Amino acid sequence: MVEMVWMIEILQYGFMVNALTAALLSAIACGIVGAYVVVKRIVFISGGIAHASFGGIGLGYFLGIEPVICVIPFSIASALSIGEVSRRRGLSEDAAIGIIWAMGMAIGIMFISLTPGYAPDLFSYLFGNILTVPHSDLLIMLLLDVVIVILVYLFYKEFLAMSFDEEFATVVGVPAHRLYLLLLCLVALTAVVLIRVVGIILVIALLTIPATVSRRFTDVLWKMMVLSTIFSAMFSIIGIYLSYLFDLPSGSTIILVSGVVFLLSLLMPSRHILKY
Amino acid sequence: MKSEVIGLRDVWVYHDGLPVLEDVTISIRSHDFLGIIGPNGGGKTTLLKVMLGLITPERGEVKVLGGDPEGNRRHIGYVPQHSPFDHDFPISVMDVVLTGRAGQRLFGRYSDQDRKLAHDTLKMVDMLPFAKRQIGKLSGGERQRVFIARALVTEPEVLLLDEPTAGIDAHIQTEFYEILKKLKEKMAIVMVSHDLTAISIYVDKIACLNRRLFYHNSKELTSDDLEAAYQCPVEFIAHGLPHRVLKEH
Numbered sequence: 001m002v003e004m005v006w007m008i009e010i011l012q013y014g015f016m017v018n019a020l021t022a023a024l025l026s027a028i029a030c031g032i033v034g035a036y037v038v039v040k041r042i043v044f045i046s047g048g049i050a051h052a053s054f055g056g057i058g059l060g061y062f063l064g065i066e067p068v069i070c071v072i073p074f075s076i077a078s079a080l081s082i083g084e085v086s087r088r089r090g091l092s093e094d095a096a097i098g099i100i101w102a103m104g105m106a107i108g109i110m111f112i113s114l115t116p117g118y119a120p121d122l123f124s125y126l127f128g129n130i131l132t133v134p135h136s137d138l139l140i141m142l143l144l145d146v147v148i149v150i151l152v153y154l155f156y157k158e159f160l161a162m163s164f165d166e167e168f169a170t171v172v173g174v175p176a177h178r179l180y181l182l183l184l185c186l187v188a189l190t191a192v193v194l195i196r197v198v199g200i201i202l203v204i205a206l207l208t209i210p211a212t213v214s215r216r217f218t219d220v221l222w223k224m225m226v227l228s229t230i231f232s233a234m235f236s237i238i239g240i241y242l243s244y245l246f247d248l249p250s251g252s253t254i255i256l257v258s259g260v261v262f263l264l265s266l267l268m269p270s271r272h273i274l275k276y
Numbered sequence: 277m278k279s280e281v282i283g284l285r286d287v288w289v290y291h292d293g294l295p296v297l298e299d300v301t302i303s304i305r306s307h308d309f310l311g312i313i314g315p316n317g318g319g320k321t322t323l324l325k326v327m328l329g330l331i332t333p334e335r336g337e338v339k340v341l342g343g344d345p346e347g348n349r350r351h352i353g354y355v356p357q358h359s360p361f362d363h364d365f366p367i368s369v370m371d372v373v374l375t376g377r378a379g380q381r382l383f384g385r386y387s388d389q390d391r392k393l394a395h396d397t398l399k400m401v402d403m404l405p406f407a408k409r410q411i412g413k414l415s416g417g418e419r420q421r422v423f424i425a426r427a428l429v430t431e432p433e434v435l436l437l438d439e440p441t442a443g444i445d446a447h448i449q450t451e452f453y454e455i456l457k458k459l460k461e462k463m464a465i466v467m468v469s470h471d472l473t474a475i476s477i478y479v480d481k482i483a484c485l486n487r488r489l490f491y492h493n494s495k496e497l498t499s500d501d502l503e504a505a506y507q508c509p510v511e512f513i514a515h516g517l518p519h520r521v522l523k524e525h
Contacts, residue, residue: 039365154383160371161378165361171328172430173350173379219366219410 023236031229034211048097050191050203052078052104058111075188128199128251198251209258278305287336311479318486353427357438363412376429417448434464
């Protein structure tokens with residue numbers, strides 16, 4: 001009952017409707033792509049891509065373009081460079097990730113300092129503020145969700161083959177390296193979707209926690225995607241509720257809720273979890 | 277004359293400036309069952325990857341079914357050494373085998389024919405009851421049979437096996453070789469192995485590789501070959517006359 005009353009009361013605020021819509025839209029992206037990030041073990045590559053995208057935010061400020069739009073090409077460029085550079089012989093993958101991670105952020109800070117005046121929403125790009133998501137951003141999030149869902153639907157079997165064994169997939173004629181780069185681009189798009197919700201610095205949490213919790217319940221990749229979408233939506237909605245109730249920063253509340261659920265899921269020994 | 281499936285001519289591969297394969301020439305013909313032995317680090321895995329077009333040699337020519345390896349490698353069934361896969365990966369045995377068909381048609385789902393082929397192949401390697409099992413929940417021998425099935429659903433003309441019996445119990449190895457014996461009728465097989473006994477029993481031809489390839493298109497190697505390959509005198513116990521590897525000496 002209390003929840004119902006809260007819901008009705010809270011939905012009278014337009015910003016709350018936007019916040020809940022953003023939570024659901026971001027859950028779709030991070031549920032699907034997060035499952036790949038976890039099973040393909042590209043968590044740190046994804047962290048690098050997300051952080052490097054800060055360069056796009058800075059560029060947006062500098063050029064006077066909406067930062068969320070500017071960040072899309074920028075994060076895709078950093079995804080492709082991490083994917084290509086890390087493949088070079090004689091260069092270790094984690095070094096490449098670290099370099100691009102830091103370069104992207106440095107570019108962002110540089111552009112912001114070159115921009116006259118002060119950057120009003122800067123903090124919300126870094127740490128997220130789901131309560132201030134504007135309508136236009138919801139449209140962009142919806143669009144990116146559609147792109148992600150269509151690509152994963154079309155290439156499900158190829159992505160699965162590539163994620164499981166890249167070399168074997170190449171031998172049987174799957175363009176594995178190009179699919180890998182495409183997957184990194186999907187990670188980049190997901191980072192963009194999540195920026196408003198939890199911020200660049202915390203994106204990696206929503207890419208990993210819901211998928212990791214879901215992995216304990218199923219051995220089937222697509223079920224893992226569905227479950228982690230549900231978990232992610234739950235974490236975000238509970239996080240929004242708590243941050244509204246106690247006046248806490250929404251991004252970190254969402255992550256802490258996720259973290260607590262993750263810890264609880266560890267208490268259940270996995271052999272006792274029904275896998276279906 | 278049996279037709280050539282894979283041909284390498286004067287192939288040189290370098291890694292960080294050091295030669296890994298030196299002047300390797302070999303011709304594998306249909307229905308050959310070739311065993312490749314040699315010391316660790318002798319380039320055995322590299323040789324298979326050259327055949328698959330995964331490594332491009334600095335010098336020399338590689339032909340697969342008369343064409344370049346990238347274009348024709350889909351006709352090669354590949355069973356890698358300890359597949360570098362994650363045991364916790366959420367994928368079933370059936371779906372692992374189906375990945376062998378993933379390159380047939382891009383976009384969309386597997387066809388009924390793909391599924392039937394995967395089903396029949398799993399049956400052939402006696403793994404059908406495990407079709408729905410997650411890949412990590414298998415023993416080493418069971419997993420190896422799944423990887424063979426995955427290589428076979430591509431309907432290959434030649435099968436490349438890299439140390440297929442490493443880490444598998446002896447009695448299961450025997451079962452495994454019996455499967456290969458059946459397959460030999462349908463395709464050429466190249467098996468890299470350190471298991472000399474098995475090689476001497478099952479294969480028809482033997483090559484020894486230590487950067488250079490010692491091969492006489494037969495099952496016999498001279499003790500000079502082995503000494504040159506292993507760079508030390510090799511004690512070679514022949515396994516009964518019908519299966520001997522060394523010439524009488």
